[in-house]
Amino acid sequence: MTDLLALTEQLCAVPSVSGTEAALADLVEARLRERAAGLAVTRVGANVVARTERGAGGRLVLGGHLDTVPANANASPRLDGDTLHGLGSADMKGGLAVLLVLAEALARGDGGRDVTLVFYEGEEVADEHNGLRRLFAERPELVAGDLAILLEPTGGWIEAGCQGTIHARLTFNGARAHSARPWMGVNAVHRAAPTLARVAAYEAPTVTVDGLDYRESLQVVRVQAGVANNVVPDRCEIVVNRRYAPACSHDDAIAQTLALFADADEVEVVGASPAAAPNLAHPLVAELVAAGSLDVRPKLGWTDVARFTQRGIAAVNFGPGDPELAHTAGERVERADLDHCLRVLSKFAGL
Numbered sequence: 001m002t003d004l005l006a007l008t009e010q011l012c013a014v015p016s017v018s019g020t021e022a023a024l025a026d027l028v029e030a031r032l033r034e035r036a037a038g039l040a041v042t043r044v045g046a047n048v049v050a051r052t053e054r055g056a057g058g059r060l061v062l063g064g065h066l067d068t069v070p071a072n073a074n075a076s077p078r079l080d081g082d083t084l085h086g087l088g089s090a091d092m093k094g095g096l097a098v099l100l101v102l103a104e105a106l107a108r109g110d111g112g113r114d115v116t117l118v119f120y121e122g123e124e125v126a127d128e129h130n131g132l133r134r135l136f137a138e139r140p141e142l143v144a145g146d147l148a149i150l151l152e153p154t155g156g157w158i159e160a161g162c163q164g165t166i167h168a169r170l171t172f173n174g175a176r177a178h179s180a181r182p183w184m185g186v187n188a189v190h191r192a193a194p195t196l197a198r199v200a201a202y203e204a205p206t207v208t209v210d211g212l213d214y215r216e217s218l219q220v221v222r223v224q225a226g227v228a229n230n231v232v233p234d235r236c237e238i239v240v241n242r243r244y245a246p247a248c249s250h251d252d253a254i255a256q257t258l259a260l261f262a263d264a265d266e267v268e269v270v271g272a273s274p275a276a277a278p279n280l281a282h283p284l285v286a287e288l289v290a291a292g293s294l295d296v297r298p299k300l301g302w303t304d305v306a307r308f309t310q311r312g313i314a315a316v317n318f319g320p321g322d323p324e325l326a327h328t329a330g331e332r333v334e335r336a337d338l339d340h341c342l343r344v345l346s347k348f349a350g351l
Contacts (some may be wrong), residue, residue, distance in 0.1 A: 002101050004338040005084055007118040011093040012077035012086045018067040021046040021121040025066055028119045031100055038107035042142060047131040050143045052114045057061050059114040060349060061145035064095040065123030072329040081281035082335035091319025094333040095151030098320065098342050105351050112350020116145055116317050123304065127273065132304050147284040153321030158289055159299040160316050162306055163168040163214060163243040164275030167256050170195065176234040187289035189225045196220060197264060199240060207245035210278040212298040214245035246275035246309060276306040282314040292344035
């Protein structure tokens with residue numbers, strides 16, 4: 001049987017920072033064609049899709065992104081006993097290893113359901129680069145199903161739904177002057193100061209949806225102002241990020257966010273992705289929870305589950321690795337976590 005930890009190490013040894021996923025997609029495609037020959041394999045750019053075609057009752061879509069964030073002094077994987085350290089080990093090459101082993105098992109056995117395995121590019125960067133976005137636009141039949149499970153690191157929990165995210169750019173205008181004679185101008189940063197203070201003091205609510213507590217947030221993530229050290233700045237731009245619970249529509253969330261900053265001279269939404277409902281009442285989600293006696297918590301952050309739920313496909317996050325270690329220098333994954341994830345998904349798929 002394939003050693004999941006060793007396979008994860010092999011995947012981590014292939015660099016795949018966003019935009020450079022092609023080599024890893026090549027490896028995945030070659031392995032699927034060699035070891036899971038009974039599956040229908042399709043390549044679209046740096047996205048690889050493998051499907052069973054048995055006409056079984058219902059279809060599961062299991063997905064994992066190929067890309068990682070840039071290295072944080074952890075580019076080379078390092079194995080220490082039953083722990084693999086390194087970039088992408090948790091987010092989410094451990095999940096990719098589970099998918100590859102599942103593919104081999106699906107090719108050997110009948111399975112209780114048809115299964116689609118999606119290995120996609122561009123999850124860690126702007127939406128325009130997202131491989132799932134491309135597949136839904138160009139080949140939606142490849143990613144259709146009754147339930148989608150994204151193998152994001154969740155530490156073996158079900159992380160249900162996800163928060164929506166909104167980035168708004170606020171602009172405050174002033175008038176330039178020499179900093180020795182500031183009364184002759186208007187300091188745009190000073191004009192922005194009350195807004196900065198208001199966001200700093202903002203107490204974001206915790207919103208309960210389907211019994212899960214989604215803790216919202218509102219943060220200033222960028223500030224840009226000034227042209228020289230002796231010039232009163234005439235323009236200050238602030239980017240604010242709001243994370244909101246799946247308790248209101250995306251349009252309402254945008255309207256609420258814009259209303260918070262009516263004092264700015266200009267407000268522009270520069271990025272937004274909708275929230276996803278937990279879907280805990282969906283029979284397949286309940287079956288998955290029961291299959292592994294899994295605990296459930298809300299997903300704090302945005303994931304591609306929202307992309308599926310927008311299209312009427314229930315979706316959850318479930319994968320190996322501690323989500324709090326993702327994107328950190330200490331990123332790692334444990335053998336036991338990989339094995340547990342494989343057992344649960346194998347049982348759920350009827351293998």
